[in-house]
Amino acid sequence: MSNDLGTDRSGNQNDFVVNNLTYADQMLDSPTNNFCTINPLWNDAGAITFSEGNTRFLPATNDTNCFGRCTHPVSSGKWYAEMLITENGAGQSSSLAFINSETIGDVGTGYGFQIQFNASNTQIKKIVAGTTTTINTSFAAGSIAMLAFDLDNGKVWVGYNGTWYNNNNASTTWDASNHDGASVPAGMYVPAIQAYKDGSSAFNTSTVNFGQDSSFAGAKTAGANADGNGIGDFFYAPPSGFLALCTKNLPTPVIVPSQHFHSVTYTGNGSDSKAIAVNFQPDFTWIKNRSAADSHQIFDAIRGVTKTMHSDTTGAETTNADTLSAFTTTGFTIDDDDVVNTNNENYVAWNWKANGTGSSNTNGSINSTVSVNTDAGFSIVSYTGTGSNATVGHGLSLTPEIIIVKNRITTDEPWFVYSNADPTDFLRLNETDATADNATIWNDTAPTSSVFSIGDNTGINGSSQAHIAYCFRSVDGYSKFGSYTGNGAADGAFIYTGFRPGLVIAHRTDTADNWVIRDSVRSPDNPVNESLYSNVANVEYTGNDLLIDMTADGFKVRNTDAASNADGGTYIYLAWAETPFKYANAR
Numbered sequence: 001m002s003n004d005l006g007t008d009r010s011g012n013q014n015d016f017v018v019n020n021l022t023y024a025d026q027m028l029d030s031p032t033n034n035f036c037t038i039n040p041l042w043n044d045a046g047a048i049t050f051s052e053g054n055t056r057f058l059p060a061t062n063d064t065n066c067f068g069r070c071t072h073p074v075s076s077g078k079w080y081a082e083m084l085i086t087e088n089g090a091g092q093s094s095s096l097a098f099i100n101s102e103t104i105g106d107v108g109t110g111y112g113f114q115i116q117f118n119a120s121n122t123q124i125k126k127i128v129a130g131t132t133t134t135i136n137t138s139f140a141a142g143s144i145a146m147l148a149f150d151l152d153n154g155k156v157w158v159g160y161n162g163t164w165y166n167n168n169n170a171s172t173t174w175d176a177s178n179h180d181g182a183s184v185p186a187g188m189y190v191p192a193i194q195a196y197k198d199g200s201s202a203f204n205t206s207t208v209n210f211g212q213d214s215s216f217a218g219a220k221t222a223g224a225n226a227d228g229n230g231i232g233d234f235f236y237a238p239p240s241g242f243l244a245l246c247t248k249n250l251p252t253p254v255i256v257p258s259q260h261f262h263s264v265t266y267t268g269n270g271s272d273s274k275a276i277a278v279n280f281q282p283d284f285t286w287i288k289n290r291s292a293a294d295s296h297q298i299f300d301a302i303r304g305v306t307k308t309m310h311s312d313t314t315g316a317e318t319t320n321a322d323t324l325s326a327f328t329t330t331g332f333t334i335d336d337d338d339v340v341n342t343n344n345e346n347y348v349a350w351n352w353k354a355n356g357t358g359s360s361n362t363n364g365s366i367n368s369t370v371s372v373n374t375d376a377g378f379s380i381v382s383y384t385g386t387g388s389n390a391t392v393g394h395g396l397s398l399t400p401e402i403i404i405v406k407n408r409i410t411t412d413e414p415w416f417v418y419s420n421a422d423p424t425d426f427l428r429l430n431e432t433d434a435t436a437d438n439a440t441i442w443n444d445t446a447p448t449s450s451v452f453s454i455g456d457n458t459g460i461n462g463s464s465q466a467h468i469a470y471c472f473r474s475v476d477g478y479s480k481f482g483s484y485t486g487n488g489a490a491d492g493a494f495i496y497t498g499f500r501p502g503l504v505i506a507h508r509t510d511t512a513d514n515w516v517i518r519d520s521v522r523s524p525d526n527p528v529n530e531s532l533y534s535n536v537a538n539v540e541y542t543g544n545d546l547l548i549d550m551t552a553d554g555f556k557v558r559n560t561d562a563a564s565n566a567d568g569g570t571y572i573y574l575a576w577a578e579t580p581f582k583y584a585n586a587r
Contacts, residue, residue, distance in 0.1 A: 028212050033248040034247050036072035037053060038068055040054060043068035058205045065196045069191070070192060072245050074245070080243065084220065092198075099111075107192050110127060114194075148164075154183040162236050211244025212246075223235035227242065228242075231249060260280070260378075261502065262351050264277065265348050266349070268342045268345045271336055276349060278349075282353060283300060287347060288349075289347055291346045293538055295537045300354075301371055308324070322337035358372075363394075364383075364450075365392075367393075368381050369382040372396060377472055385458075385461040391453050393451050404469065405418075407459050409466055414459055416429075420446075425442075427509065432512040440455035443455040472574070482495070489567075494551075499579060500580075504518050507573075511569070514533040516533060527547040
């Protein structure tokens, strides 16, 4: 890098004038390749001051143990990172580690290193699953700690100033035959930082480098070492096979979200045979009139077109030829019923791809018909109840995390919802209820990779009655189902999903409240403020008390409303991707 910011590539030959900038103020990031940084939205403890493009951090107050995650979680690959300590003093510490992305707690639960300063000496410690071990007592301010994290082989190495430590023995060369600490178990990991100051001396200033700047914002003379792909700028050469943590080096997502889930909006024209483009043939379509208090309309390929159910009522399935009349190779066709096609009224349709009209599944004690998209973690399941405890095959091959079931025949049975956040309890999609326990619903038995269990409740297992179930499991880069705890502040929880969300459904589970539905099509810009509720037929709500931000890797709660963010409130969420993190840009 140089002081010259260069010429753009637009063809307009713009050459920016440098003003109060040096080479150290430039990073290697581009619109097509972003390096890992500290994520200021995803911090769990203490107050941290960030600077230098969220690569430098220090505690904002005395006697504070500050903890925060970075961007770019990974579940595979080999990654290299560095951290510079530019100040020290007794009672200070700085840490950099990879922790499980679901962990709420300090960096000590992960795998990496801690730099600790005390009255008698300085120490660099390796961190392995909650255990810290001193490997050097002469670490000085201005030194650079190194971290190599290998998820392909489950190993971690630490070192500093060009020296790696293998089984506590200093080595001046890279030795992959040894590794620091116990093996790293498989999982999704995210870099995380931690800093502590006890108030007795100057603040500890730490700067991380995941490949964007080997000068550490001008504190060092740049090392200019790239990884094996020719990407990045490190002070020391990364070990062979270890890469800069940036979007270009992330693996290609397994599926393209827009080919399996897509939200669309449209304006009705009040005429038959109106075609709605989705870009694939959906097998499950959920339509809501945004302009009028019409019930939600739910259609799927197993039950067949024109057969609709309503998430906001206990009503039975009805047949209406003037609603969704066809699933097509590019979307669906609607006729002129007001609930789907009133002239000049606005609608939203959420669409999922399964696998057509389905096939027989005999895994459960009840035979089922299953239309399954295993790549996208979604199946539609039709079965006939027996009135006795039973199991039903779902076809996903992995354990579902969300199951939504409706009795198609009776007029007074709710939509039962299973969530892995409360594996033996139930919720009702058409009600505001909190979770409740009733063995007659899920038979107090969690689902398996082949079946889900049902009790003898008529709503989920009515004798000789037809039922429909929608089953979902998380898929990296495409869908995520989980829970979070509210804090009652406008600076609410950040929920990592691993993608920029296209649809988020959230519901409070510890007390009664609405099921809130938000998407990126109705709200293309942050903050997202258009909301609908699965449990009522209300028109779209556009108030500012349910705001969230949809980010490149999750969503951030920006409100204090009890439906989203009561202090100490517990919530489940269902999220599907608009864009995988690898390709997501800021909104």
